Amino acid sequence: MIIILYYKCKAIRKVESVRMRYEKGRKEASKRRIVEVAAERFRSEGIAASGIAGIMSTAGLTNGAFYPHFGSKEELIRESIATALDDQIGRLDQILATGGIDAAIQAYLSREHRDNPGQGCALAALLPDLARQPPDTREVYADRVRLMTRRVSAALPPEIRDRDAVATSILSTLIGALQLARAVAGTELSDRILASGVKAAQEMISVSQARTPKTPRKRV
Amino acid sequence: MIIILYYKCKAIRKVESVRMRYEKGRKEASKRRIVEVAAERFRSEGIAASGIAGIMSTAGLTNGAFYPHFGSKEELIRESIATALDDQIGRLDQILATGGIDAAIQAYLSREHRDNPGQGCALAALLPDLARQPPDTREVYADRVRLMTRRVSAALPPEIRDRDAVATSILSTLIGALQLARAVAGTELSDRILASGVKAAQEMISVSQARTPKTPRKRV
DNA sequence: TGTACATCAGTGAACGCGCGTTCACTGATGTAC
């Protein structure tokens, strides 16, 4: 019995040693770096315009080192979109916790967000491109869209009856306004688009809030 | 004098004949066909994913025939975006004239529009891509964005005070909702996004309308 | 402790491919006389 355990132990140690030649976590760190660079480049330059060689060299590696980490460009797209959206949801949680929905709206439609698509919302930067991706990729961000909607919904005043619908409309307005503002960036119109978007999103909340207690059973 | 006129006449006829060897309008018809195919393909597949050879062959021509018509792909992009948006503005005018702003909102966020990006709004299909184009191209669609806003603004009830801002918010909401609905197309969520977008856009109007006469001077 | 060995993240050249663009050529047409 003891002998068997001894050998089993040895075998396990052997397997571990087989898996770890370079310092622990090195491969993971490289992969994280690649995903980070890709997530930024996809958002600022577009997916099709971002080549693997360029992403790898910005990550401090050569193009050949890509394939030990990812099976294909599509896999990188999937992982970096997921990471970008997860990070965004994390930041959203934080801002909702400290400043509520109003702070989130203003941060989303800020000039800073408009002028830095590479660090910003992947949906605003890539939605039409995403809609053209294969099913695997579409599932990855569709899940995150649902998550974001739920977070916004939960942050709305509890008096509002159909909070999911209001949350969805707010998301639509924010994404549309940010894209329009970016599309005409550099003009005075751009700032006005941001401002009217903020106002519209805020009113969606105050209007639903004001209406609900007065006509609690109205169904049209 | 008469002699001079005679020769001038001849010269003009000569210039005309120099310019027209094939049947009149043939070149223009080809060009229109190329622009039409490109406008559809850009919207459904994306700009970067649409190659010139493919566009030309769908238009019934070979790739070499592209350059008598356009100086570069960028020129085609500019012309086809302009054409697509001008067509859209024409259809918008028509629908506003017959059904008003409400009909326009419902047509924009219809399932048919969602499921046919190739024939639909070029802004919803391409905004992030457009924002990355060179200045010449950006001017082309920025002008159209202004035009569309003005059309929507003019179709709003005259009681509304800041009609331009409301029109801008409506556009943002419509574009964002259509993109989100397309991104999650095939799910039940997609239909709900369209519905909540319609409702939100309609409420932007009714709310602004209701508020304006009651508190005509309120400024916050 | 020193040496031989195994591992594997990363290198960098090469693959086939489709891109935007160029160019010598074709052939349908209109004009000249």
Next chain:
DNA sequence: TGTACATCAGTGAACGCGCGTTCACTGATGTAC
């Protein structure tokens, strides 16, 4: 009317280039003994 000629939209092969991907190799490291 018939023939020679000029025009030019369109053909189709070729250009250089960068793409995603493959692969034989390198060299820094950990293990065995």
